[in-house]
Amino acid sequence: MSSGAANPALAHHFESLEKQAHAQRLGMWLFLATEILLFTALFAAYGVYRFLYADAFSEASRGLATWMGGVNTFVLVTSSLTVALGLDAAARGDGRRSGGLFFLSIGMGLVFMALKAVEYRHHFASGELPGQYYTAGAIAGSGGALFFTLYFLITGLHAFHVLIGMTVLGVIGVKSWRGAYSPEYHVPVELAGLYWHLVDLIWIFVFPLIYLI
Amino acid sequence: MSASHASTPARHGHAAHSHVARYLRVWLALMVLTALTWGLSRLHIPGGAGVAVALAIASVKGGLVALFFMHLYDQRGANRLVFLTSLVFVALLIGLTLLDNATRFPLANPPDAGTSPRQVRDAILGSQPPATPHPASH
Amino acid sequence: MNELLRKLLFLPEQLSQHARDVDGLHFFVVLTTMAAAAVIFATALFFMVRYRRRSETETTPEVQPGHWHEAVFVGVPLAVFLLWFAIGFPQYVDLTRPPAGAMDVFVQGKKWMWKFAYPGGPSSLDVLRVPAGRPVRLLITSRDVIHSFFVPELRVKQDALPGRYTQTWFAADKPGRYQVFCAEYCGLSHSGMLAELVVMAPAEFDAWLAEQRRGTALAQDAAPTPGETLLPGSSIGEQGRAVAAQQGCLKCHSVDGSRHIGPTFLDLYQRQEKLSTGELVPVDEGYLTKSMMDPAAQVVAGYQNVMPSFQGKMTPPEVAAVVEYIKSLKTPAVHAGPSEGPVYESTPRK
């Protein structure tokens, strides 16, 4: 057991850094569970309305630019890879490399957001908006409007999480670059990564639900 | 505590073999699966099969991310349990709400949704009410 | 015994076989609960007296349960609970399956009144008349928020969902007058959203219905109340639209005000139509129904008499639904009426 008594990162009520890391990791996983359930309400609503308005939903889905969703998937998956590599670098004590990889991930997050913004712009222009603002009118019944309600809720909440994730990666990346972490203690790097992977994980489900089926 | 041969900081530190190769393999698999699900969607597999395939691929991808990028593969039991439990509740909420919409009195669903005019007529006028479950099934 | 327990538990009169069945379960539940309470609390009381603290230095032995205890603790209540459920659930399933040939009544809740529409067009406000001894199926909907149709004497309750139908049914035993409550909170006058269930002798009911159908007391109650706003897509009208589309009405009647083979449905309701005979008639439920059954009788001036009769092609509830649909087609500008209305009315967003 690595004695972390000297390490300033050790809080007074933990007996060792190892135990503290375990606690922090568990806490993060619990937090991620709440995030998953936060999205679950939206996915359940999506499931119900897709079941009720199957035709309208597939029609509306076909109207989306699938290639943008696809490219965004590639971008986000790749950013997850760089975050994972960043953790690996931090574990080996290479703070600079770790920070650099995190910045690279933020860059990919920006690409993701930019593509998303282009898509949103297009939806605004063509009146594909939620609920009462839906004016596209190509799809009979309420299904089209509901699809775009859920589209904006799900992608909007996800984009919000991407923003938070980028902020977290930025803060931790800078600290990492400045050498705040060591092979013994780099839990924050790991937790920031976990958050980013969750954002990726959710997108992996959003992509087929919104764009493909 | 017994499960603590986990990704402890110390272990990360002197792990001679880093995870880089594993990460790259997983990344490659994710890219291939993304391309696959994209390609399959262009075939427009009819009915629920397309949905099922797309969700199955997404689940595999999600599993890869959770296991390897998020290190559930080599972590303590508690973290895995938290993640699995949350998935159980995801399934629970989605499953039971959908079951309701799928089996309720058809007219209790939105009128311009899945209920065709024929169903509407049958439900209003048909002397036989729509199928309801047998008490024996419980 | 039944009467004694019913009065003891403050249960209202039992107006149907379903009510008697449910009360049977109720009594069984209460009796088993009381028996269990007697056993548990007597045991607890005995322990409390027998093992009260006699000195401050008293000690106690360790007592651990055997598997036998746990099996009893789980098994006995589970058996009782499942027995209750086994009795109760079929009763409920029965309530979701109206018998074949039940008379249909459309029930519409809106803030804060109940409207009942009968086969053949007649409707009434806040009074539901049904024949004794015959099964009646209620197709319940709401015009604004969720309401709930509740008659304690029938032990029947069903929510009214806006824009869609739910169903329940009952067969009342004997003539009488009973209160209908709204059981789902719906705003300011929730507790004032009462109606009356009038159970009539079958012959009397038939006579009443026939009279209604003849149109003598034509649907006064069904007129919209002042200030009433019509929510799109939240009424029987939605079903009516489906029926109208299927029956082909919309091939000749537009819904956007444009002139086609027949007069447009838009703003048709409550319009003064000039007939080919030169006579002016107000378009009300009676006129609409009649025009579907016997279109040649009153043709609007300027149109050909080409419409087939739908007598026998549409059933009364379908006709009622189409009428509702036509009534719902209003442009806001035409929506006249004093603006005071109920103090508190939800406003649909535009």
Next chain:
Amino acid sequence: MSPLPASEAPVYAERNYLNTPATGLRSWLTTLDHKRIGVMFLIATTIAFATGGFFALLIRLELLTPGPTIVDAMTYNRLFTLHGVVMIFLFMIPAIPSGFGNFLLPIMVGAKDVAFPRLNLLSFYLYLLGAVIALWGMIHGGADTGWTFYTPYSTTTPTKVVPILLGAFVLGFSSILTGLNFIVTTHTLRAPGITWNKLPLFVWSIYATSIIQILATPVLGMTLLLVAVEHAFGWGIFDPARGGDPVLFQHFFWFYSHPAVYIMILPAMAVISEVVCAFSRKNIFGYKAVAYSSLGIAFVGFFTWGHHLFTSGQSAYNAGVFGVLTMFVGIFTAIKIFNWVATLYKGSISFKTPFIYFVGFLFFLFFGGMTGVALATVSLDIHWQDTYFVVAHFHFIMVGSTMMGFLAALHYWWPKITGRMYNERWGLVAAVFVILGFIFTFLPQFLLGNEGMPRRYFNYPERYWALNVASTAGASVLAIGFTIVLVYILVALRHGEVAGPNPWGSRGYEWLTASPPPLENFEEVPEFRRGPHEYHDLPGEAAAPAAGAAPGASHV
């Protein structure tokens, strides 16, 4: 370990969490000490309880006569909404877990603090923020939707429903953070010697509560947010006019709010398990059964939400599934009741105030629970749904049982928290008032429900008058009881006798430290060799002939 009972003169721990490191208001508001945060939660939730109780009294007064009595219909609708929102989100859910749980859980696992002290303080400030937002909404008109916020009523009402929704949303985060902290603390900060099977039952129940808080609250948060979005922008997600399904809202809402009932009752069960052992001076009958049944309730409690929707147009399949599953969740509660009663067997029962509340708890939980199971038989629910029967049922559970748990906890741990005793005689008097008050308030409501009086009625037919008067009379007895408690407990703050570390002779781990406890809970962390509910190895045990009979009794 200190002997039972404390024979030497009790000592007030001079150096304790109340005065170290400082006593100023600032040191409290910025504290990271779980005990201080717990105490602040207790004070805040008690204020919320008084507010909610005041609303309740106004409601009962209004219902004293049919028609308008003291307020108009609109005010009445706001009153019952605020009563529900305040009692549930500001009192029931945080009171025992965030208050007593925060104070006790780390001590009971032998830790110096919770795992994330800063998150813990954040949880308290989120609670305050949520309360302030909700309060702002209340002052600016309040909401008239009922605490259930059913759509489309809640999305079309012109009242200030959005701030109330946002307040509840923020309170949800407070609840999540507390739950998260407790789970991590229980996993990672148990002192050496405290294995999972030596955890106090209080910790087991709070742990189970935390699981629900973590998993259910986000869904409620999202749902409330959707209603707020719908109300503000008309996105149509639950709006039938735009193709939405209002029943979907009910699914989402009860997916949280049914387990939330267990967030309210499990902590009370936590308290009761401790109290019954301490005051019968007896090991718990079936430790594992009581501990694991908490987890069972937390888990199966998620599978039953649909029993709130039997009349909503939900499918009969779902009604069957949810009905049966509800029967199973009843079993776990039954196990607990049986085990608590069996714990009394061969005990040494001391009728102190907390024990009286245990008796009340047993009564309310039994009848509240049985009526709950009866409601799940579906056909009976069709009659009872949305009537006063349901109101009486959930008040038996949420107010009756949870309040008994809260009061038992308040009296049992008062000496630990403040170092001083309350007045036992007044305690007994108040307990009698409170318990009888509850019975007189809610028993008539069961009968009203049977008779068919729907809930949330401002006006009612005259045939319901007599029972309403009885209920209001009971409520005033209840109010008197609570007032007595408040008075003597405040008096005890300054004038109570010094309690000493263990005035009850309890074996719970929290009694091993001084009263009030020092800053990091234990001056010297004990060895925790004995289980927290083990009383059998008292001095003189060998002489007691009953000891020999015990093993025999256990294998009947």
